Amino acid sequence: VTAEIALRIVALDGPPADDDGDLLDASERRRAHNMRSAAARTRFVRARVALRRLVADVTRVDISTVQIETTPLGCPWLPRQPDIHVSVSHTTDLAVVAVANSPVGIDVERLDRERLPPPQAWMTASEQQTIDALDATERPRALIRLWTTKEAAAKALGLGLLAPLKAVRVNGDRATYVGADEERVAISLCDLDVDDFHVVSAAMISVAPLHVIRNLPDRSPSSPATCSTTG
Amino acid sequence: MTDDIRRLVIDAVLGVAPEVDADAIATDADMQDELDLDSMDMLNIITALSEQFEIDIPERDYGRLRTVDGAVAYLIERTGALVQ
Numbered sequence: 001v002t003a004e005i006a007l008r009i010v011a012l013d014g015p016p017a018d019d020d021g022d023l024l025d026a027s028e029r030r031r032a033h034n035m036r037s038a039a040a041r042t043r044f045v046r047a048r049v050a051l052r053r054l055v056a057d058v059t060r061v062d063i064s065t066v067q068i069e070t071t072p073l074g075c076p077w078l079p080r081q082p083d084i085h086v087s088v089s090h091t092t093d094l095a096v097v098a099v100a101n102s103p104v105g106i107d108v109e110r111l112d113r114e115r116l117p118p119p120q121a122w123m124t125a126s127e128q129q130t131i132d133a134l135d136a137t138e139r140p141r142a143l144i145r146l147w148t149t150k151e152a153a154a155k156a157l158g159l160g161l162l163a164p165l166k167a168v169r170v171n172g173d174r175a176t177y178v179g180a181d182e183e184r185v186a187i188s189l190c191d192l193d194v195d196d197f198h199v200v201s202a203a204m205i206s207v208a209p210l211h212v213i214r215n216l217p218d219r220s221p222s223s224p225a226t227c228s229t230t231g
Numbered sequence: 232m233t234d235d236i237r238r239l240v241i242d243a244v245l246g247v248a249p250e251v252d253a254d255a256i257a258t259d260a261d262m263q264d265e266l267d268l269d270s271m272d273m274l275n276i277i278t279a280l281s282e283q284f285e286i287d288i289p290e291r292d293y294g295r296l297r298t299v300d301g302a303v304a305y306l307i308e309r310t311g312a313l314v315q
Contacts, residue, residue, distance in 0.1 A: 031264065034260070034264065035265070035267065036255070036265060036266070037267045039267070040267035073294070074263070115247070115271075116271065117271065117274040117278050118278055121274055121277075122274060147271065151270060160294075162270065162273055162274075162294055162296075162297065163293075165274075165290075180291065
């Protein structure tokens with residue numbers, strides 16, 4: 001048994017399509033309008049449109065009927081399709097959108113990202129030891145990878161962008177979230193190889209291994225799954 | 232005191248995002264949307280404020296620092312509590 005995630009990766013450089021803005025609803029257009037940075041506005045619009053298109057393709061509904069709201073903690077959700085779960089992440093040049101039938105989280109970072117927060121702000125002692133034991137040449141990528149893994153897990157938990165990352169304890173392709181009341185949630189993880197410049201991680205509230213369907217073509221059967229952690 | 236703390240919060244933001252125009256920051260707006268900051272930026276800002284004010288900012292309080300005004304109110308509350 002596997003837990004499936006449909007995922008699409010979209011380059012953000014280049015001009016947006018003419019109809020991108022038309023695909024957003026009034027609240028999304030208002031949110032985009034309020035962003036001071038034109039670059040941020042473009043990224044938001046293109047990522048939202050990509051998510052809307054993926055939802056329409058996976059669930060086989062007309063794109064105009066897809067409604068995306070945002071929780072108070074900043075996580076997107078679908079009020080008209082409450083059994084479908086979504087996540088979105090972007091860097092300056094790449095967006096990743098995901099759709100699944102269980103709570104899902106996705107995160108992308110550039111490998112050259114600098115100034116990670118100090119370890120004690122987001123890593124457990126065990127995770128720090130694991131990172132410290134690595135060869136110096138492996139450490140930068142492993143740090144970014146651990147960050148994206150925790151961020152993806154936090155998004156799957158619905159905790160948003162200011163989540164308690166130390167409460168997400170990563171162990172290989174599994175993580176456990178330990179809440180303030182000692183509640184524990186099992187999370188499955190998947191690291192994706194995209195290119196030489198980005199790291200992408202996916203997470204799902206599930207005990208089953210993840211099966212990630214990448215770059216699902218528009219309106220066609222699923223392409224073969226590729227996931228670095230499933231056989 | 233409020234203005235001093237607001238200046239320190241904005242300095243912390245500029246330390247993470249030096250390209251931001253300090254005079255143009257809407258202090259009641261969500262920093263992530265308004266200033267195009269992500270979660271890593273926000274955690275770096277929170278860490279900088281924690282060091283600057285010499286207080287521990289628990290993860291459960293992070294949501295109160297989403298805006299400059301929210302961060303100022305939080306820091307006044309926390310530093311006031313320390314004075315008492």
